[in-house]
Amino acid sequence: MKMPAPDEAVLARRDELITALRVIVPGEGVITDDLELSVYESDGLTAYRQRPMAAVLPETVDQVSRILRLCAQIGCKVVPRGAGTSLSGGSLPVVDGIVLGLGKFNKVLEIDYDNRCVVVQPGVTNLGITNAVSAEGFYYAPDPSSQIACSIGGNVAENAGGVHCLKYGLTANNVLGVELVLMNGDVMRLGGKHLDSEGYDLLGILTGSEGLLGVITEVTVRILKSPETARALLIGFPTVESAGECVASVINAGIIPGGMEMMDKYAIEAAEAFCHAGYPLDVEALLIVELDGPEVEVDYLIAEVERMARECGAENVRASTSEEERMTFWAGRKAAFPAVGRLSPDYYCMDGTIPRNKLPIVLRRIAELSEHYGLRVANVFHAGDGNLHPLILYDANNPGELEKTEEFGSEILKLCVEVGGVLTGEHGVGVEKRDLMDTMFDEDDLKHQQRVKCAFDPDGALNPGKVFPVLHRCAELGRVHVHKGQHRFPDIPRF
Amino acid sequence: MPDIIKPTDVDQTREAVAWAFAENKTLEVRGSGSKISLGRTLAEMPVLDLSALSGVTLYEPGELVLTAGAGTPLRDIQKLLSENAQRLAFEPMDMAAVLGGDKGDGTVGGMIACNIAGPRRISAGAARDHILGVKGISGRGESFKSGGRVVKNVTGYDMSKLMTGSYGTLGALTEITLKVLPRPEKAWTLLLLGLDDTAAIKALAQAAGSSHEVSGLAHVPQGRAARSGVSYVRDAGCAVTAIRVEGPGPSVEHRLASLRRELAAFGDMEELHSHNSAGLWQEIRDVSLLTQGTQLWRLSVTPSEGARVVNEIANVIAGVETVYDWAGGLIWLSLPAQDDAGHEIVRASVNNVGGHATLIRADATVRRKVPVFHPQAKPVADLSRRIKEGLDPHGVFNPGRMVDGL
Secondary structure (H helix, E strand, O other): OOOOOOHHHHOOOOHHHHHHHHHHOOOOOOEHHHHHHHHHHHOOOOOOOOOOEEOOOOOOHHHHHHHOOOOOOOOOEEEOOOOOOOOOOOOOOOEEEEEEOOOOOOOOEEEEOOOOOEEOOOOOOOHHHHHHHHHOOOEOOOOOOOOOOHHHHHHHHHOOOOOOOHHHOHHHEEEEEEEEEOOOOOOEEEEEEOOOOOOOOHHHOOOOOOOOEEEEEEEEEEEEEEOOOOEEEEEEEOOOHHHHHHHHHHHHOOOOEEEEEEEEEHHHHHHHHHHHHHOOOOOOEEEEEEEOOHHHHHHHHHHHHHHHHHHOOOEEEEEEOHHHHHHHHHHHOOOOOHHHOOOOOOOOOEEOOOOHHHHHHHHHHHHHHHHOOOOOEEEEEOOOEEEEEEEEEEEOOOOHHHHHHHHHHHHHHHHHHHHOOOOOOOOOOOOOHHHHHHHHOOOHHHHHHHHHHHHHOOOOEEOOOOOOOOOHHHHHHOOOOOOOOOOOOOOEOOO | OOOOOOOOOOOHHHHHHHHHOOOOOOOOOOOOOOOOOOOOOOOOEEEEOOOOOOEEEEHHHHHEEEEEEEOOHHHHHHHHHHHHOOOOOOOOOHHHHHHHHOOOEEEEHHHHOOOOOOHHHHHHHHHHHHHHEEEEEEEOOEEEEOOOOOOOOOOOOOOHHHOOOOOEEEEEEEEEEEEOOOOEEEEEEEEEEEEOOOHHHHHHHHHHHHOEEEEEEEOOHHHHOOOOOHHHHHOOOEEEEEEEEOOHHHHHHHHHHHHHHHHHHHOEEEOOOOHHHHHHHHHHHHHOOOOOOOEEEEEOHHHHHHHHHHHHHHHHOOOOEEEEEEHHHHEEEOOOOOOOOOOOHHHHHHHHHHHEEEEEEEEEHHHHOHHHHHHHOHHHHHHHHHOOOOOHHOOHHHOOOOOOOO
16 A cells, blocks of 8 residues: 655654644643554554554644644644544554544533434544433434444544444434534534535535545534334345345335345354354345334334245244344344454455445355455345445465455455445545545546545645545646637537 | 527536636526526526436436436426335425426426425435435536445545535536435324414424424414415414324324324324325425515524524514424524615524524525625635635636625
8 A cells, every 4th residue: 555655854843843742732642652652553444554753632622723733834744533443544644744633522512402413522432422312212323333432523534324324324414513623723613503504515525525624623413312112124035136136125115124234144154153143044145124113113014024025035034022132133243243353364344335236246246256366255235225345354464365355355346336336335435445446436526526625625734645546736736727719619509 | 688508418518618617708507597596696697508408317216316417307307206106305395486487397406506405304304415426517617426326425525415505606517316215105294283483393392302203393383374275274273383204104193193192281283194294294395385575584593492583583673474394493584575684683693593594585686785695604614715716716607606706
């Protein structure tokens, strides 16, 4: 992975930078010790590591603003970091920059039941929001599988999803407002407790921008009352095709389940061996369908989905009859990653999205690629919204195997794009998929995205080396190439 | 009569914009022109008419996705969806009752440009929550695309959302991909009768905070209710507070019964079933219960503060009429025509509680003078200006439609 070449002039000013940072953040908030810095070298994508010049942990918005202004003046790059759980290297440091950790922004500021929203600092965990309101029967709907650790600021930066987003939307659909600090130190509020923000949808462009536009210092999210009941169906299918057909039948019948997850044979075996959820082992695909709402609705829909599943050839159908049983059904799925991880020294988690009906062909091609590369794959699939997580098993201690795994991963993602899907559904582009962006976008597409980046961060100082294969200079992007007099167009109808 | 340029395909659209860019011309971007009076008044300039970029190019009901040319009439899309028991879940309002013209004339591009939604905004989101991808031409005369045709997608910046609600000032959209959703089997409405605005918003908040997945929360004060075409509402002789529940039959009946129980303290109730329920929500969605011919404001505020905002304004300006949607978070407020549209009073009241106010209907002269969109704090305004300059450096598209000089 190639990162931008470090700026020697900035590296030479490290001491000066650290002194200035210590003026802004007194005490222990500026980390420069080599051993302590090693914590910040990497995130959830552990294959890549880089040591930053320093890590700084501000506690106030004013400190964040001053740090960014200082770095802009010196030309020092800034990598914002929440809980560091990114699976795409979104918070991988740069050598000639600092890590700006938001871990001390960890307070729930306001719970407003009258307006069904919560105001939190960005370092609060995703689950922390639900925990803050669960006593009153409320919850925060997006539930990425890292929810016990990942921070809400990072969720906004990556537009995090989760099992529930099929019915309840992604982070983008559940965030009402943010406070944001730009590289020039400007502090601004976007949105609030009202439902739509005024002017351009800056909140929309910020969500999923992977920390390249600004630093989030406060988030307002909407909360929902927990459904009266939830029940799950555990359905085994003799073929992946029949499972895919069942997913299509459910959606075509107008049913949007609270969650609809699929696992292939290898993932089922791994999960069952790991946590004994009672998964059938004689099936090729397993579907977990969760329905939530009032009991009368859930019972009715459970029966409907069960009927559809049998029509599609399901051999093995179980409906949960207690909360305990429902949790058991999910236990295997939720532990699928570590369960697969147990079978191999290392695994690499992919994150493409495909049109649902392309699943059988995509799984077939992945199996062929698996054979070609000699690397095993387990597939876990958010079936309702087409988000596929193939887990490639490898051993980084075997020379060349990581490179081979990455190549295999790239082939899978290109396949997703080829069938009408996208490179990443919820993990982000980061450094991981940066160099594949041209499979989805042409030069002009990427330049237009970068022109938006220039409006926020004209020097490209915020989280460099991520998302874009080539980050053009804003001066170059801003240039206008005019060919006067060459644009008469007699063929266009005019009135 | 301004020059009208009407490209028939994407290439011609790009050529037209490239010409305007090179020759320093400005263009008024238009679909069917149904919302031409929405926004600040534009100077006379050539019109880029995108209505020929029409037609649904992809519709896969099982994948819940639809792609159409930006000039496709919304009525065509809604008819197609309806035939497949699907719909646009964000319930886009038809602005004909408010702005004049014929019902159903708007295009999908215009709907996106204005980020239109309806009562179901509270549960389903707005147009911006349902757009999956766009193709368009930027002010540089270059094509760009963003997003795709799948719901789960974080590949690159979400330019589709940025385009949504930008009133055609950032790009000329040529193609739009939307998420579509199944139409539920049943939609019923619980009416609470005779509540004042404050009590109504309390009741709506309680329903919003319940587990009954309500999909409409509105309050129609007495005088407005009397104008309804739904007899139960018209003849109620009092204000009606409406709570909509949608879903499979048995579920709707169960949830409505639960709501009746939980809201019993709020007094008299009535139920509207399928046809009547749909009729009332269409009136609320399209703002057809307010006096026409007046100036009309759209206020988006912290929901619990809705009644307070209206009170403050009504204390100073005579003849104010309102309808509340979104549990009090959306206020349609009409007032007798005045030179400044009461903008300072309206906006001061909104600023007190958080939110923004848009002047939806007023004479061209008023819209020239009064900021139609809520003035923004300087850092936000500066950032918006830089985005505009990046994507449309010569200011080709709709100059001044949202903000003077932009």
